[in-house]
Amino acid sequence: MKSKTSSFLLKVPSAAWVILLMMIVCTVFSDKYLTLGNIVNIIQQNAVLLIVALGATLVLLSEGIDLSLGSVLTLSGVNCVIVMLYLSKLGASNGLAMILGVLAGLLTGALMGALTGGLIAIGKLPPFIASLGTMGIGAALALVFTDSSAIYIDNPVYVFFGQKLDRFIHLSLLQYFSMPTFIAIVIFAIVWVILYHTSFGRYIIAIGGNEAGARLSGINTVYWKWMIYVLAGVLAAIGGIVLAARLQAADSSVGVGMEFDAIAAAILGGTSFVKGKGGIAGTILGVLVIGITRNGLNVVGIPSLWRPAITGSIIILAIVFEVVYSQWRERSK
Amino acid sequence: MSTENLSLKKLVPHSDAPWMSSIGRFVALIFVMILMTFLTRSPDQGFVFLNIDNLLNVVRNASILIIIGIGETIVLTAKDVDLSIGSIISLTGVVAAIMMNKMGLSIPVAILSGLIIGALLGLVNGLLITFVGLPPFIATYGMLWVLFGFAYLILQGAVVYGFPEAFRFMGNGRLFGIPMPIIVMAIVFVAAYLLLNHTTLGRRFFAAGANPEAAKMSGIKVNQTVIIAYVISGFLSALAGLVLIAYSNGADNIFGSSYLLPVMAVVVMGGTSLAGGQGSLTGTLIAALIMATINNGMNILAVPGTWQKLVVGTMIIGAVLLDLWIRKRK
Numbered sequence: 001m002k003s004k005t006s007s008f009l010l011k012v013p014s015a016a017w018v019i020l021l022m023m024i025v026c027t028v029f030s031d032k033y034l035t036l037g038n039i040v041n042i043i044q045q046n047a048v049l050l051i052v053a054l055g056a057t058l059v060l061l062s063e064g065i066d067l068s069l070g071s072v073l074t075l076s077g078v079n080c081v082i083v084m085l086y087l088s089k090l091g092a093s094n095g096l097a098m099i100l101g102v103l104a105g106l107l108t109g110a111l112m113g114a115l116t117g118g119l120i121a122i123g124k125l126p127p128f129i130a131s132l133g134t135m136g137i138g139a140a141l142a143l144v145f146t147d148s149s150a151i152y153i154d155n156p157v158y159v160f161f162g163q164k165l166d167r168f169i170h171l172s173l174l175q176y177f178s179m180p181t182f183i184a185i186v187i188f189a190i191v192w193v194i195l196y197h198t199s200f201g202r203y204i205i206a207i208g209g210n211e212a213g214a215r216l217s218g219i220n221t222v223y224w225k226w227m228i229y230v231l232a233g234v235l236a237a238i239g240g241i242v243l244a245a246r247l248q249a250a251d252s253s254v255g256v257g258m259e260f261d262a263i264a265a266a267i268l269g270g271t272s273f274v275k276g277k278g279g280i281a282g283t284i285l286g287v288l289v290i291g292i293t294r295n296g297l298n299v300v301g302i303p304s305l306w307r308p309a310i311t312g313s314i315i316i317l318a319i320v321f322e323v324v325y326s327q328w329r330e331r332s333k
Numbered sequence: 334m335s336t337e338n339l340s341l342k343k344l345v346p347h348s349d350a351p352w353m354s355s356i357g358r359f360v361a362l363i364f365v366m367i368l369m370t371f372l373t374r375s376p377d378q379g380f381v382f383l384n385i386d387n388l389l390n391v392v393r394n395a396s397i398l399i400i401i402g403i404g405e406t407i408v409l410t411a412k413d414v415d416l417s418i419g420s421i422i423s424l425t426g427v428v429a430a431i432m433m434n435k436m437g438l439s440i441p442v443a444i445l446s447g448l449i450i451g452a453l454l455g456l457v458n459g460l461l462i463t464f465v466g467l468p469p470f471i472a473t474y475g476m477l478w479v480l481f482g483f484a485y486l487i488l489q490g491a492v493v494y495g496f497p498e499a500f501r502f503m504g505n506g507r508l509f510g511i512p513m514p515i516i517v518m519a520i521v522f523v524a525a526y527l528l529l530n531h532t533t534l535g536r537r538f539f540a541a542g543a544n545p546e547a548a549k550m551s552g553i554k555v556n557q558t559v560i561i562a563y564v565i566s567g568f569l570s571a572l573a574g575l576v577l578i579a580y581s582n583g584a585d586n587i588f589g590s591s592y593l594l595p596v597m598a599v600v601v602m603g604g605t606s607l608a609g610g611q612g613s614l615t616g617t618l619i620a621a622l623i624m625a626t627i628n629n630g631m632n633i634l635a636v637p638g639t640w641q642k643l644v645v646g647t648m649i650i651g652a653v654l655l656d657l658w659i660r661k662r663k
Contacts, residue, residue, distance in 0.1 A: 065470060125653050126607045128414065128470040129597065133653075136594045136646025143639040260478050263471065273468050305490050308482030316475045320465050327466070 014325040015268045015285035018318045019292055026296035033299050040176045046291035047180035048246075049261055050284065052239040053269075054191045055232030056262035057283045060271045061195075062208045062228050064120060064127040067259050069236040071138030072112045074255035077240035078142045080105030081153045081250035088155065098158040105241045106234055112138055113233020114226070121225035135259070146252040153248055162246030180242050187238060191280055194231075204228055261290055264315050268322055289318055358603070358619040365623050369630035381633055389512055393580075395625035396518035398599050400573040401592060402617040403525045404566030405600045410529070411562040412542035412609025417458060417473040418570045418596060420480035422589025425451045426574035427484045430493045430584045433500060440500045448571050454480065455567020459560030477593075484586035494583030504579025514576050521569065526614050538562060543610025594642075598649035599624050601656060624648070 026033040052069055059066045084101030088094070112134060119130035153159070164178045195201035203224040206214040215221045239258075244250045269286030271278025293314050297307050366382075373382045381387065401418055408415045429447035432438040438446075454476070461472040506513045529535040540548040541558040549555050570589075578584045601607065602623065603616030624645075631641050 067470075067474065119650060119654075123654055124657065125650070128416075129601065129607055129653055130650065132416075132594065132597060133646050133650035136649065137643060140639055140642035140646055144637075144643065148639065257478055260474055264475070267471065273471065305486055309479065309486045310482075312475070312479030312482045316461075316479055319467065319471070319475065320461070323465055323467060 013270050013282055013285055014322040015270070015282065015289050015318070017325075018268070018289050018321065019285065022289070022292050022296050022314075026292075026300055029300045033296065036176070038295065038299060042288070042291045042295045044178045044181055045295065046287050047178070047184035048239045048243045049258070049265065049290065050184045050287045051187050051242065052236050052258060053262040053265040053283050053287050054188065054280055055235035056259070057266040057269070057271050057278065057280050058191070058195070058204055058228055059127075059232050060208075060263065060266050060273055061278060062204050062225060063211070063273065064225070064228070065131065065263065065273070066116060066229060066232050067128060067131040067263075068112065068116050068135040068138055069232065069262055070255035070258035070260075071135045071142065072109055072233050072236040072255075073240035073243065073258055074252060075112065075138045075142040075145075075240070076105040076108040076237035077244035077254065078145050078151070078250040078252065079108040080237075080241050081151050081244055082145060084153060084155055084158060085151065094155050094157040098155055101155075101158065102241055106237050109233040109235070109237020109240070110230055111233075113230040113236075116233065117226040117229025120229060121222045139256075142252045146250065148252055150249045150251040153244070153250065159245055159248055161242055162244075162248070180246060183238070183242055187235065188280070188284075191235070195280060200224065200227065261315075264319060265290055267319055268315075270322070270326070272326070290315060355604075355613065355615045355619065358616055358623070362619050362623050362626070365626050369626055369633075373630055373633040382630065387629065387633075389515070391625045391629045392622070393512045393514045394628065395621040396512075396514040397573050397577060398592070398596055398621040398624060399518050399618055400521050400569050400576070401596045402599045402603070402621055403521060403614060404569035405596055406603070406605050406612045406614055406617045407525070407529065407538055408562045408566045409600060409605045409607065410542045410609065410612030411538045411559050412545065413462065413469040413559055413562065414607075415455075415458065415473050415563060415566045416470055416593060417454070417476040417480065418566065419587075419589040419591070419593040420477045420484065421451055421454050421567050421570040422574035422577065422592060423584070423586055424454070424480045424484045424487075424574075424589075425571035426578040426584045426588065427487050427493070427586060429575055430496065430578055431487055433496055434493055440497060443500070444503075444575055447575050448568055451571020451574070452564045452568040455563040455565065455570075456560065458567065459563035462563070463556035463559055481587055481590070488584075488586050492583060492585040496579065496582055501579050501582060504576050504581070514580065517572070517576055521572070522614065522618060525565075529612065529614060534558075534561070539610055539612070541609075542612075594645050594649060595624055598645055598652055601649065602652040604656065606656075607653070620652075 023034070032038065052073060056066065056069060080101045083104035084097045087097040087100055092100070115137075116131050116134045119125045119134070120127050123130070161179050161183065165182070195204065203214065203219050203221075206217075206219060207221055207225055207228075211221055236255075240255065243254060247254070265286035266278070266283050267273070267286065268289050269278065269280075269282030269284065271282060290311075293311055294307075297310060302310060370380055370382045374380055401422070405415055405418065425447040428450055429443040432443040432446060433440060458473050458476055461467050461476075462469050465472075467475075503513055503517070508516055529538065537548075537553050537558045540551075540553055541555045545555050548558075573592075574589060577588065581588075599620045600617055602620035603613055603618070604620075605612040605616065627644070627648075628641065631644065636644075
């Protein structure tokens with residue numbers, strides 16, 4: 001016989017425990033931590049990561065992995081900004097340059113995703129090796145296009161995508177909202193609909209659960225698997241476009257390591273790399289674990305020298321905790 | 334013991350890849366070398382590539398790829414993958430450098446500590462994969478970023494340079510006219526070749542990679558075998574890191590990061606199967622020479638570094654596709 005509390009505790013995802021622990025520790029060490037301003041800050045800083053992590057989650061759900069997302073993010077931002085600057089130089093209006101630039105960025109993401117996904121779905125390459133190759137190609141192309149430096153952009157229509165909303169609409173409530181947050185919410189809703197209310201979404205879960213079974217039941221697994229990587233590429237591109245708008249620059253190294261954060265967020269959110277278990281709701285929690293860790297170390301005043309090592313260690317420990325916790329939960333059922 | 338040997342022989346489909354395919358790769362190497370010889374020919378200096386110093390340079394650069402690649406070959410043979418090599422190279426190099434330059438420890442202590450730390454980091458990789466149950470690419474990719482962080486911390490965000498001459502001998506010294514990295518590589522290669530092809534442990538790597546379930550049933554400790562593969566990979570990455578800083582006389586926290594892609598490309602080009610159970614050290618050796626020849630040619634032709642990265646990224650994909658295509662035709 002199990003008590004009600006223990007069955008409730010079993011339902012709480014491991015990421016929630018980590019978030020709780022981090023928040024308690026940070027609140028004890030800093031009185032600036034638990035303020036509305038800081039919470040808003042955390043959400044705003046991690047909007048881009050959430051967008052990329054949604055793509056990583058879809059790929060993981062299909063039992064694949066995409067290590068190229070970080071460099072796709074970089075390359076898409078770079079292409080978007082380059083096209084925009086080029087069109088502005090030709091005399092296009094800010095609005096037109098913005099639209100075509102964003103389209104160029106999205107197209108970059110779709111093409112890189114199509115390359116990675118094509119190698120995996122059609123070429124039958126192991127996902128990690130195919131995406132490692134496209135990671136190298138994407139990163140190198142970004143370096144070639146930018147000449148290894150940052151390109152600044154001041155197109156006001158485009159830069160709006162990275163700013164706080166109350167700059168343009170004077171409503172006091174809107175100071176807690178920024179365009180990246182808003183875009184992330186919209187993207188989350190779209191991915192939610194795709195995953196849970198379309199046949200594409202059902203195929204993703206079917207491919208991850210049992211690919212051979214999915215093929216036998218008449219699903220064109222090669223095509224849909226390919227499309228998963230295209231979608232992940234487009235999501236990474238959106239992340240890159242929003243990030244470049246926020247930074248008002250396209251940088252050739254901005255996405256380095258971002259794919260690890262995205263994949264870690266998906267895993268921390270309970271998406272398992274076997275049998276297509278998990279979902280995108282948990283990914284929000286996973287992103288928060290990473291965001292709260294980063295922000296917490298910063299607010300508590302850990303010297304910047306220590307941060308990369310500590311952040312990485314906490315993320316790895318959280319992943320280990322999540323895996324062990326979910327195994328324990330399976331056994332307790 | 335003898336029964337284990339017997340069952341192992343049944344389990345192992347191929348030990349080292351057939352010599353025929355190595356000959357195919359050797360022909361490819363000769364072709365690339367001839368190509369580079371003529372591409373880099375300049376009217377006033379003649380055949381720059383065939384200069385003896387340049388050829389030694391090519392083999393020395395290949396040596397680093399081979400030392401790391403041997404570890405990766407063993408790990409892939411056991412059906413796993415090690416993506417953390419770049420950061421193990423960095424971290425162990427940085428630790429040894431700090432021990433010599435800042436802590437005033439003796440050279441053998443620094444070298445030994447570097448190697449032990451490399452092996453221990455391999456052990457952590459192995460434990461995360463076997464005991465915790467993380468997929469190899471997630472555990473080792475996570476370690477990649479964590480260890481870069483630690484290297485950054487140990488260096489205090491700076492770079493370290495100017496090592497004692499005796500230590501530098503390991504990287505830029507010569508023995509009987511042969512650069513030290515080549516000698517280190519030769520010793521490692523012979524040892525690894527004997528280990529992989531002529532010992533029970535070597536056959537365990539093949540058996541664990543070819544069919545883990547069957548290997549387990551026949552009494553092979555698969556987890557233990559996988560852990561040993563990672564320890565070897567960590568150890569060899571550390572060795573490569575030490576040789577690298579001895580040669581370049583300096584280290585930052587990410588100097589190893591540029592080795593992940595070329596090493597993966599070399600191992601796959603060498604004919605080691607990503608599906609496990611098949612690994613070829615001779616293949617890795619020849620493929621590393623091909624890679625180093627191409628890099629050297631691009632350097633002589635003054636191809637910008639970013640374009641060279643593009644070539645490496647494309648090579649890794651091309652190599653896997655070619656490998657799959659050849660396997661399908663067989």
